[in-house]
Amino acid sequence: xxxITQSPKYLFRKEGQNVTLSCEQNLNHDAMYWYxxxxxxxxxxxxxxxxxxxxxxxxxxxxxxxxxxKKESFPLTVTSAQKNPTAFYLCASTAARxxxxxxxxxxxxxxxxxx
Amino acid sequence: xxxxxxxxxLSVREGDSSVINCTYTDSSSTYLYWYKQEPGAGLQLLTYxxxxxxxxxxxxxxxxxxxxxxxxxLRIADTQxxxxxxxxxxxxxQAGTALIFGKGTTLSVSS
Numbered sequence: 001x002x003x004i005t006q007s008p009k010y011l012f013r014k015e016g017q018n019v020t021l022s023c024e025q026n027l028n029h030d031a032m033y034w035y036x037x038x039x040x041x042x043x044x045x046x047x048x049x050x051x052x053x054x055x056x057x058x059x060x061x062x063x064x065x066x067x068x069x070k071k072e073s074f075p076l077t078v079t080s081a082q083k084n085p086t087a088f089y090l091c092a093s094t095a096a097r098x099x100x101x102x103x104x105x106x107x108x109x110x111x112x113x114x115x
Numbered sequence: 116x117x118x119x120x121x122x123x124x125l126s127v128r129e130g131d132s133s134v135i136n137c138t139y140t141d142s143s144s145t146y147l148y149w150y151k152q153e154p155g156a157g158l159q160l161l162t163y164x165x166x167x168x169x170x171x172x173x174x175x176x177x178x179x180x181x182x183x184x185x186x187x188x189l190r191i192a193d194t195q196x197x198x199x200x201x202x203x204x205x206x207x208x209q210a211g212t213a214l215i216f217g218k219g220t221t222l223s224v225s226s
Contacts, residue, residue: 004157033213040123042203042218043158058213090157103148104214106157 002027006091006107013078013085014115021076021110023091030095032074033104036060037088046089049074078112086114119217121204126223133191135220137204140185147180148205148214149189158203161189191222199224 004025013019023032031050035043045058049068063082068074074093078085088111092104118140127133139147145166150158164171164178164187171178177190191198201219 006157035216040218043216045213048213092158103160103163104150104158106159108157109155111155 004091004093004105004107006089006110008110009108011110011112012115013112016080018077018079019112021078021089021091021112023074023076023107024072025074025093025105026072027093027095027105028071029093029105030071031093032068033092033094034058034064034066034074034076035090035092037090037109043090046076085112087112119204119206119215121202121217121220123218124221124223126225127194129194129196129224129226131194133189133194133198133222133224135189135191135202135204135222137187137189137217138185139187139204139206139215141206141215142185144185144206146207147178147187148207149176149178150203150205150216152201152203152219154200161202194222194224196224196226198222 007022033048034046037043044060046064047058047066049055052071055066055068065077088109090109091107094104120138148163149161151161152158162173162176164180175192179188201221203219204217205214207214
């Protein structure tokens with residue numbers, strides 16, 4: 001079955017540590033996104049990529065980094081510069097790179113907590 | 116800037132209708148979406164409406180769009196306990212490169 005896989009489901013970070021969240025899709029989608037979800041805050045866009053080897057900052061990119069070396073993969077690194085990383089992280093993708101009807105498909109999320 | 120607003124909570128009894136409301140600010144919005152999130156899971160697309168439509172019906176779901184007032188609503192008929200979830204309104208503007216989401220409305224259904 002096609003879909004988006006995020007791993008791990010739960011992740012713990014020690015102070016000063018970088019951690020990487022995995023996102024893989026086999027939907028042949030061009031565009032991929034990372035959102036952060038905090039209780040009562042909705043979804044906020046961290047980074048997005050519309051094509052391989054290219055990505056753009058979203059609204060809250062500080063303290064995060066991404067890469068898009070392959071179409072299927074869009075890993076997110078939470079760096080030590082991100083002082084409040086505890087949140088639920090959601091990866092999404094869409095086939096419609098240039099279309100206005102952008103139906104997003106989401107992964108099941110990664111809950112990151114600080115030790 | 117673009118903004119999407121929703122009320123945070125709605126509580127209904129099983130069998131009643133639920134109406135979740137959303138307002139948006141970007142008049143160039145082309146498509147508007149409703150997503151559903153169950154606890155500990157990602158978001159699933161429920162339905163969407165193109166900005167030149169007033170209404171769209173899909174089984175128990177009815178979406179109403181008032182473009183003049185920039186108001187979107189989702190009506191769930193015969194609400195069931197399985198409908199308990201967070202519902203997100205989202206817009207896609209012509210100028211935007213990604214969807215803009217509201218903060219989500221938590222729907223609680225009691226039996």
